[in-house]
Every structure is written in C-alpha cells, then in structure tokens.
Amino acid sequence: MTEDGAPGFCRDCTAPVLSPAGRCGDCGSPRLIFHREIHSLVIAHVDCDAFYASVEKRDDPSLRDRPVIVGGGQRGVVSAACYIARIKGVHSAMPMFQARKLCPDAVVISPNMKKYSEVGRQIRTLMQAVTPLVEPVSIDEAFLDLSGTERLHNASPAATLIKLVQRIEAECGVTASVGLSYNKSLAKLASDIDKPRGFAILGRDDGPTFLADLPVNRIWGVGKALHRKLLADGISTIGQLRTRDEATLVRRYGSIGRRLYNFSRGEDQRRVNPSTTPKNVSAETTFFQDIGDLEELKQRLWPLCERLSGRLKTKELAGQTLVLKLKSSKFRTTTRSQGLAWPTQLAETIYQFAVPLLANAVNDAPAGSRFRLIGIGVATLKPASEADPPDLADPDLSQRKRVENIIDDVRDRMGSNAIARGRGLALPAQRKSPRKGDHRH
Amino acid sequence: MKLTIERSTLLKALAHVQSVVERRNTIPILANVLLDASDGTLTLTATDMDLAITEKVAADVSQSGASTAPAHTFYEIVRKLPDGAQVEVETDAAAGQLLLRAGRSRFSLSTLPIEDFPVLSGGDLPVAFSLPADELRSVIDRTKFAISTEETRYYLNGIYLHAVEVDGEKFLRAVATDGHRLARVETALPKGAENMPGVIAPRKAITEVRKLIDETTSPIDIALSDTRIRLEFDGVVLTSKLIDGTFPDYERVIPTDNDKILVVDSNVFAAAVDRVSTISSEKSRSIKLAVNPGSLTLSATSAENGSATEELEVGYTDAELEIGFNSRYLLDITSQIEGDEAQFILADPASPTIVRDTGDDRALYVLMPMRV
Numbered sequence: 065m066t067e068d069g070a071p072g073f074c075r076d077c078t079a080p081v082l083s084p085a086g087r088c089g090d091c092g093s094p095r096l097i098f099h100r101e102i103h104s105l106v107i108a109h110v111d112c113d114a115f116y117a118s119v120e121k122r123d124d125p126s127l128r129d130r131p132v133i134v135g136g137g138q139r140g141v142v143s144a145a146c147y148i149a150r151i152k153g154v155h156s157a158m159p160m161f162q163a164r165k166l167c168p169d170a171v172v173i174s175p176n177m178k179k180y181s182e183v184g185r186q187i188r189t190l191m192q193a194v195t196p197l198v199e200p201v202s203i204d205e206a207f208l209d210l211s212g213t214e215r216l217h218n219a220s221p222a223a224t225l226i227k228l229v230q231r232i233e234a235e236c237g238v239t240a241s242v243g244l245s246y247n248k249s250l251a252k253l254a255s256d257i258d259k260p261r262g263f264a265i266l267g268r269d270d271g272p273t274f275l276a277d278l279p280v281n282r283i284w285g286v287g288k289a290l291h292r293k294l295l296a297d298g299i300s301t302i303g304q305l306r307t308r309d310e311a312t313l314v315r316r317y318g319s320i321g322r323r324l325y326n327f328s329r330g331e332d333q334r335r336v337n338p339s340t341t342p343k344n345v346s347a348e349t350t351f352f353q354d355i356g357d358l359e360e361l362k363q364r365l366w367p368l369c370e371r372l373s374g375r376l377k378t379k380e381l382a383g384q385t386l387v388l389k390l391k392s393s394k395f396r397t398t399t400r401s402q403g404l405a406w407p408t409q410l411a412e413t414i415y416q417f418a419v420p421l422l423a424n425a426v427n428d429a430p431a432g433s434r435f436r437l438i439g440i441g442v443a444t445l446k447p448a449s450e451a452d453p454p455d456l457a458d459p460d461l462s463q464r465k466r467v468e469n470i471i472d473d474v475r476d477r478m479g480s481n482a483i484a485r486g487r488g489l490a491l492p493a494q495r496k497s498p499r500k501g502d503h504r505h
Numbered sequence: 506m507k508l509t510i511e512r513s514t515l516l517k518a519l520a521h522v523q524s525v526v527e528r529r530n531t532i533p534i535l536a537n538v539l540l541d542a543s544d545g546t547l548t549l550t551a552t553d554m555d556l557a558i559t560e561k562v563a564a565d566v567s568q569s570g571a572s573t574a575p576a577h578t579f580y581e582i583v584r585k586l587p588d589g590a591q592v593e594v595e596t597d598a599a600a601g602q603l604l605l606r607a608g609r610s611r612f613s614l615s616t617l618p619i620e621d622f623p624v625l626s627g628g629d630l631p632v633a634f635s636l637p638a639d640e641l642r643s644v645i646d647r648t649k650f651a652i653s654t655e656e657t658r659y660y661l662n663g664i665y666l667h668a669v670e671v672d673g674e675k676f677l678r679a680v681a682t683d684g685h686r687l688a689r690v691e692t693a694l695p696k697g698a699e700n701m702p703g704v705i706a707p708r709k710a711i712t713e714v715r716k717l718i719d720e721t722t723s724p725i726d727i728a729l730s731d732t733r734i735r736l737e738f739d740g741v742v743l744t745s746k747l748i749d750g751t752f753p754d755y756e757r758v759i760p761t762d763n764d765k766i767l768v769v770d771s772n773v774f775a776a777a778v779d780r781v782s783t784i785s786s787e788k789s790r791s792i793k794l795a796v797n798p799g800s801l802t803l804s805a806t807s808a809e810n811g812s813a814t815e816e817l818e819v820g821y822t823d824a825e826l827e828i829g830f831n832s833r834y835l836l837d838i839t840s841q842i843e844g845d846e847a848q849f850i851l852a853d854p855a856s857p858t859i860v861r862d863t864g865d866d867r868a869l870y871v872l873m874p875m876r877v
Contacts, residue, residue: 405655405684417657454873456857457653457661457684459757 072098075263076230078223101246101267103220106211107336109243109251110191110229113260115204116144119183120173122237131170136160143175147260177378178476180204186236194228199336204240205255207248209336226263245271247332249284271330276303283327285320293317302328345381346389346441347371354393354434358426361390361438365422366415366487368440373411376442377472382407382451383442386414388421391437392429400425406453407446412464414440506570508542510562512590512607515547516583518560521717521741522551523576525558534621537573540594540603541619542566547594550622551576556710557625558717561740572596573622574603574614582612627735627744630728634697636677638721638738644679645715647690647868650837652708653683660750664711667703668694675699676867680755686834687755687871688841702731705752710734710745717741759871763852763859767796768820771847771862774801775839777815781805782832784813792832793877796851797825805832828854829877838870 072081074088075095087094099105112118116134121127131149135142135156142163145154152167164170184203191198194217197209210221217224222244229240241262243254250266253274257264266274280302281291297316299305305313305328313321326332347368355361376382384407388400400421408414418440426433455461474483522538530536532554539550547564550557583592586607593606596616605612636644645664653661665680669691676691677698714736718725726737735744782792786807795802801819806812828851839847844864851858860870 402657404657454855454857455684456687456755456758456871456873457658457682457753459754 070098070100071102072096073102073223073226075226078219078226097222097263097265099222099265099267100269102222102244102265105244105246105265105267106209106213106221107245107247107251108208108210108221108225109201109245109248109255110206110208110225110232110240111243111255111259112187112204112232112238112240114144114146114150115184115238116175116180117146117149117173118238119180121146123179127171131167133160133163133167133170133172134175135163136172136174145170174478176476178473181378183236183238187232187238187240190228190231190235194224197336197338199338201252204238207251207336222265229261229263247330248334248336249327249332250274250330252284253278253282268330272306275328275330276301276306278302280305280324283324285323290317290320342379342381342445344387344441344443344445345372345375345379345383346387346439347375348389348437348439348441350391350437351435354436356432356434358423361422361426361435362419363487364438365418365440366411366485368438369415369418370411372440372442373409373414373468374472374475376409376451377448380448381445382409382448383414384408384444384446385442386417386421387441387443388418388425389437389439389441390422390425390429390435393434393436395436398425398429401443403444406455407444407450408442409448409451410464410468412468413452414442506540506542506566506572507568507593507595508547508564508566509591509593510547510564512583512586512592513588514562514564515592516580518547518549518562519576519580519583521560522549522558523580524716525551525553525556525713526576527553528577534573534617534623536575536577537617537622538576538579539571539573539619539622541571542594543569552623552625553709554623554625555707556713556743556745558713559742559744568595570596571619572603573617573619578614579603579605586610625744625746627728627733628730630730630733630735632698632701632730633726633728634695634701635724635726636692636695637724638718640692641725642715642718644677644690644692645711647841648679648681648688649708649711649715650841651681651683651686651688651870652711653681654708655683658684660705660748660752663705663707663748665703665705665752665755666701668698668701677701680752682753682755682871685831685873686838687758688838689755689759689869689871691867701729703752704729704731704734705748705750706734707745707748710743714743717743758857759869760850760852760857760859763850763856765796765823765826765851766821767801767849767851768863769801769817769847769849770845771839771842772845773817774847775836777803777817778832778835778839781813781815782836784810785832786810789875790831790833791829791875791877792835793827793829795825795827796821798822823851826851826854827877828858829875830858830872831875834872838872841868841870 074081074093075097076093077091079088079090081088081096117132120132120134132146133142133149133154134144140160142154142156142158144156149167149170154163154167181203191206191208195208195210195213199207210224213224214220225242229242232240239261241255241259243251243264245251245254245266246268250271254264254266280286280294280299305324310325313325349368384404386402390398402417402421471483526536535553541548545563545566546561548559548561550559590607595604597604601616603614603616648664667678669676669678675694677694678691680689721739723738728735732747734747778792781803782805784805784807785791793804798821801817802814804814838860842862844862846863848861848863849858854874858872860872862868
C-alpha cells in the first residue's frame with residue numbers, strides 16, 4: 065500500500081523518510097513504511113510473533129536456527145510453532161503427531177505458561193506506558209487506541225508504535241507485529257499482513273478493497289456453523305457479503321447479520337475497551353455416554369474444577385459465585401448457583417462447594433434422569449489478590465494452597481498429566497479435547 | 506380444656522415460647538403453640554422442628570385438655586390485655602376454636618389438631634451437668650458474636666462446646682468463629698460433664714437460651730447426647746438439635762509465636778475506635794492501628810467521607826507496627842472485656858492477632874487483620 069508522495073518512516077530509527085525507494089537516510093535501514101494516512105490512524109493491533117516459541121528461543125539461544133514447537137501437554141496439539149517450523153507446514157492447533165510428521169527435526173517443548181504470562185505482563189506494561197487504552201485480547205496481543213497521544217509522546221501514533229515494538233524486542237526479547245487502521249477489526253487483520261516483525265497499515269480507502277477477497281470466516285464472530293451456512297448461501301468472500309442488504313442479512317442470520325453487513329464495508333464501531341474483564345469463567349465437558357450416577361458425575365466434576373481453577377489462576381481472577389450446569393439427555397439445562405463467603409480460585413474449594421449443588425440438582429431432577437453435559441463456572445469475579453483470604457475456620461487452607469501451587473508448578477513444567485490427585489485418578493481417560501467448551505463471556 | 510390464668514404469668518410464658526416460632530411458616534402447625542392443661546399446670550410448647558421450648562406455669566385448671574392456637578396472635582392478644590387481668594382459656598371442641606375471655610374482651614382463635622403438633626424428642630441424653638446462670642450467660646456473651654452466618658459452612662453456625670484439660674485443670678470450653686475472628690472461652694468443668702462429647706449448639710438455640718436465662722439466678726441443668734441438647738430451669742425446658750458437623754481444629758489457627766504485646770485501656774480504646782471508625786467506609790469498616798513504643802495512632806480514611814486519626818497512650822515496647830482491623834470486630838471483642846485492660850498480642854500485619862482480657866485468663870480472642 066505504498067504510494068508516491070505519501071509520508072513515511074524508517075522502521076528502525078523512526079526518522080521521517082521522503083522517498084519510498086531505497087533506504088533510510090539516517091540509519092541506512094531498508095525497513096521503511098509509507099502511507100497517505102500514516103499520521104491520522106490511531107487504532108492498532110499489536111501481536112507477538114510465534115509468542116511461546118519466541119520466548120523459548122530467547123531463553124535458549126541454541127534453538128535460534130532450529131524449528132521449535134511448543135505444545136503437547138494436555139491437549140496434544142501445537143500451541144505455537146516458530147517460523148522455521150511453519151515453513152514445513154506446522155501451525156498452531158495442529159495435532160502433535162501430525163506436526164512431528166511434517167517436521168521431524170523440530171525441538172518440542174512443553175508449554176511453561178507461568179513464564180509466558182510473565183513475559184505477557186511485561187509486554188502489557190510497555191503497552192500501557194504508551195496509552196491507557198489497551199485492550200488485551202490474549203496473553204500476547206492487544207488492541208491499542210492511540211488517539212490523543214501525539215502530544216504526549218511528541219510523535220504520531222505510527223512512530224509511537226514503532227518505538228513500542230522496538231522496546232518489546234529490546235526488553236522482552238520477542239518480536240511483535242503491528243496492524244494500524246481506523247477500527248479494531250481492520251487493525252487485527254492488518255497485523256497479520258506483514259508477520260513476523262511486521263508493520264502494516266490499512267487506511268480508510270484500503271479497507272473495503274482489502275476485505276473484498278478475504279474469506280468470510282475472517283470476520284470476527286463467524287465460527288464454523290455460520291461459515292457453513294454462508295458457504296451454502298454462496299457467500300465465501302467478504303466482498304460477496306456486500307451484495308446483500310442489511311435487512312436480508314439480519315433476517316437470514318440474526319443479529320450477527322448487522323455485523324456482517326458493517327464489517328464487509330470495513331466498518332466497526334467497537335471501542336478499544338481497556339477493562340474487558342470477563343463476567344464469568346467456566347469449564348464444561350460433554351460425555352461420550354450420558355451419565356445418571358451421582359458418584360460418576362462427581363468424578364467428572366473434579367477435573368473441571370481443576371481446569372476452572374487453572375483458568376482463574378492464569379487470568380489472575382477469583383470467583384465469589386459458583387454456578388453448576390447440567391444438561392440432561394433431553395437437552396434440558398439446569399443451573400444451580402451458590403454464593404461464597406469469599407472469592408476463591410482453589411480447585412478444592414470449588415469442588416467442595418460444587419458437590420452439594422450437584423447432589424441437589426441430581427436429586428431434584430426427574431427420577432432416572434441422565435446427563436450429557438456438566439459444567440462448573442464462577443461469576444462475581446474479583447482480583448486474585450482477594451482470593452482465598454486467610455481463614456480462622458480453615459486451619460488447612462494454607463496447606464491446601466501450597467499443595468495446589470506445587471501441583472500447578474509441576475504441571476507447568478511437565479504437562480498436565482504429570483501429577484494428579486487421587487480423586488482425579490479414578491478416571492482413566494479424560495482426553496476428549498478437554499478444552500473444548502470452555503467459556504469466557 | 507378450661508382454665509383461668511393470671512395475664513402476666515401467661516404473657517411471660519408465651520413470650521418465651523413464641524419467639525421460637527418463625528414468622529413465615531410453610532407448615533401451618535409450626536405457627537401454633539401447644540397448650541396442655543392438667544393438675545393446676547398449663548404447659549406451653551412451641552417448636553420449629555429443630556428447637557422446642559416448653560414452659561410450665563401455674564393455672565387454675567377446671568378441665569384438663571389440650572389444644573393448639575396461633576402463637577403470635579395468642580401472644581399479641583395477651584400482651585394487649587390490661588395488666589392484672591385474669592384470662593379464661595377454653596376449648597370449643599365442636600367448633601374447633603379456642604376461646605379467650607378477659608374482662609369484656611372475647612376472642613375466638615382457630616385451632617389445629619394436637620396430634621399434628623410435632624414432638625421434638627430429646628431421646629437418651631447420657632451427659633448431664635449443671636451451670637450457674639451467670640456462668641452460662643458470660644460464656645454465651647463472650648462467644649456468640651463470633652458465630653458465623655455463612656450457610657455454606659453450617660458447622661460454623663453455632664458454638665462448639667467441649668471438655669478440655671489444660672495443665673491438669675479441666676474446663677468446659679466454648680468456641681465460635683466466622684473465619685475472621687474467633688472467640689474461645691472456658692469455665693471450670695462442671696461435675697458430670699467429664700465425658701461429654703464435643704457438640705455444636707446452633708445459633709438459634711443459643712440466642713433463645715440467652716434470652717430465657719437473662720433474669721434467672723437458678724442453676725441451669727444441661728443434658729446432652731451427640732445429637733440433642735436440653736437446658737432446663739425454672740419450669741422452662743429448651744430442647745434443640747445439635748449441628749451435625751465437625752468443628753474445625755481451631756487450636757491450629759491460634760498463633761503461638763506472636764511476641765509484640767500492646768496493652769490498652771479497653772474503654773478508652775473502644776471509644777476511640779468507635780469515633781475514628783465513623784469515617785470508615787460502610788463496606789470495609791477498616792481502621793488502621795499504628796503502634797509505636799508508648800503510643801497508638803488509630804486512623805481511618807475513606808474516599809467518600811474523609812479521614813480521621815486519634816492517638817492513645819498505650820503500653821508497648823516492641824518494634825513499630827502498622828496493622829488494620831475491621832473496627833466492628835474490634836468493638837465486638839472490646840465490649841466483652843470485663844477488666845480494665847485489653848492485651849493485643851501481635852506478630853505482623855498479615856498474621857492473626859490474639860486479644861486477651863487482662864482481668865480474665867479464661868477468654869481468648871483471635872482476630873484476622875485486614876489489608877489497609
């Protein structure tokens with residue numbers, strides 16, 4: 065999207081560059097970026113490149129030129145693949161065995177979430193130094209709204225972002241790519257254009273053109289089911305959506321139709337919202353065969369409590385309301401909730417208070433009921449600093465916290481199957497893609 | 506059934522038993538009081554199925570019999586009758602009514618069959634002992650405030666009573682905690698209680714007992730098993746189920762290494778806490794104690810209200826320390842201190858603090874600090 069006469073920067077020293085041909089006059093770098101709207105766009109998506117793998121490479125320089133795959137552990141899928149491994153066709157979410165087949169010489173490392181979230185936090189702090197309007201999307205990516213920061217940093221948003229990724233690279237040892245645009249969905253798409261170490265701009269004039277040929281499932285909110293439906297209706301690209309009017313789309317696809325209509329025209333009114341804290345966190349699982357027996361349901365509940373607890377710990381949250389969910393074989397969903405006296409993130413505590421809820425729900429269900437799904441979640445979320453306060457009525461609390469921390473630690477280092485409580489062992493196979501169905505609303 | 510009874514006698518007995526009756530009842534008979542008259546005695550009973558109070562009073566019974574009538578209504582009527590009135594109570598079996606007459610007032614109350622009235626059986630109560638009323642009052646007062654209201658941990662919704670031996674001396678010990686504070690009070694083990702099991706007496710029974718024994722000077726006869734407790738005095742019998750649960754091993758949360766000792770005049774301290782906490786936010790009620798050799802500065806700040814400080818002279822010779830507490834919890838404890846001085850035994854701002862009454866070794870309180 066380079067054009068003659070458009071203003072530009074050097075991506076290494078941020079010096080203004082006039083001619084798109086050649087190199088930076090100040091530092092001689094060939095990494096230049098030009099765009100007519102480079103000074104007026106303020107919404108950015110910053111996304112680290114092959115984040116987990118980059119962190120591992122940073123910490124072990126001998127891995128630098130070798131294909132690195134982070135994954136295995138609980139899911140048996142690739143969590144991240146470095147760019148060398150990607151050349152062989154490895155990508156994240158690919159089953160591990162397939163990845164190994166494609167790239168037999170890859171170094172496979174099991175994920176160390178603690179380390180990654182530490183780096184993620186460092187990166188977030190750097191982002192927040194640039195603008196308070198940082199909306200984290202995941203551990204290694206975020207939206208930034210840089211409007212009004214020109215005078216603060218005495219630089220245009222584009223130049224500020226260049227400095228930001230330079231700092232991330234220098235201080236955290238990982239590279240990141242930037243997408244700069246005028247709204248969130250285009251910024252997100254832009255950050256993917258030039259990866260890794262990329263910087264791509266989608267201006268107001270580029271948006272619709274750029275979108276036209278993209279597959280329709282690149283729109284945020286288009287999942288598998290909707291994608292299938294769109295394909296069946298003869299819509300495979302975003303451009304094709306523009307041939308339908310808004311009313312038709314809403315009628316056919318429900319409220320998401322409005323989003324499809326707007327996005328296909330490069331319009332997205334969502335703000336960068338720095339406090340998109342989730343309202344609840346949950347974990348659920350669907351059984352291979354419906355279960356009616358309380359004891360068996362309790363056994364299925366325990367690993368979910370552990371998973372929920374893990375998610376709360378990663379997100380540094382604690383919940384003060386427990387919500388148990390059961391779906392019967394007749395697809396009737398029952399939920400039971402229980403307020404707790406204090407916010408918790410401990411699996412043991414969640415389990416302890418969830419069991420009576422489960423027993424009541426099963427008890428109250430029509431005789432002979434069987435269930436196809438069980439879920440446990442927490443609402444009324446509080447920061448982790450308020451979780452599980454010292455309790456005079458619970459002399460074993462600190463011991464339980466310690467044991468859970470040790471288990472978490474072992475799992476971080478050696479994978480989730482490395483250690484389990486006796487209660488979890490009664491279940492031989494809990495391997496059915498256990499992450500599936502986890503929610504955050 | 507037909508009897509005549511002095512209004513004040515009936516009122517007092519009704520007041521005692523009717524307070525067991527819940528205001529909202531899904532089971533109609535539980536809203537009623539059971540009246541049973543024979544041999545110059547009227548026996549009144551009310552129950553909520555977990556707790557029953559029975560009281561026997563003298564009455565001029567001309568015809569033995571029994572009936573049940575709505576407890577709160579009956580009580581309200583008797584309360585509104587003039588002092589000194591003689592109340593005539595008579596059943597009209599044919600109409601299923603209970604007739605009340607006093608002076609020119611006539612009331613007719615609907616009744617429910619006495620067979621429906623649930624009996625809370627005491628069962629076999631193998632342990633029996635007796636406590637002076639003032640002892641029991643004191644034990645209840647110094648522990649009741651710490652009872653938890655948290656439903657999920659029902660085993661904390663009462664006072665844990667058990668026998669202990671400390672340095673060769675035997676005590677009856679009462680413990681209550683809600684997780685934030687803990688009260689542990691003991692009294693000499695009464696004869697007969699040596700083999701008592703550890704039991705958790707529920708909050709409602711404790712509250713009712715405390716009300717009933719407020720004025721008496723008679724000794725309270727207590728009998729109990731693993732599942733029931735019965736207290737008896739002056740013609741009143743209270744029977745309650747016990748909480749079926751395990752009380753936490755509280756000894757393990759009572760710190761033993763705290764080494765910083767702060768001594769305050771408990772009245773001066775309580776008044777200052779009360780003043781400074783006026784500022785504390787309604788939600789946290791937090792107050793900060795900055796302890797220095799010889800002085801204590803209480804302070805509170807809240808975004809809405811402003812700030813407050815007050816300095817007190819205290820006995821303290823250890824290292825400086827800042828620690829926060831819930832002011833309401835501090836006041837709950839200091840109001841139970843009978844001696845002049847309260848002793849705070851501190852460790853650090855994050856660890857439980859012990860509070861003792863310098864005039865009473867038999868009471869110990871533990872308080873969890875708050876972050877301030």
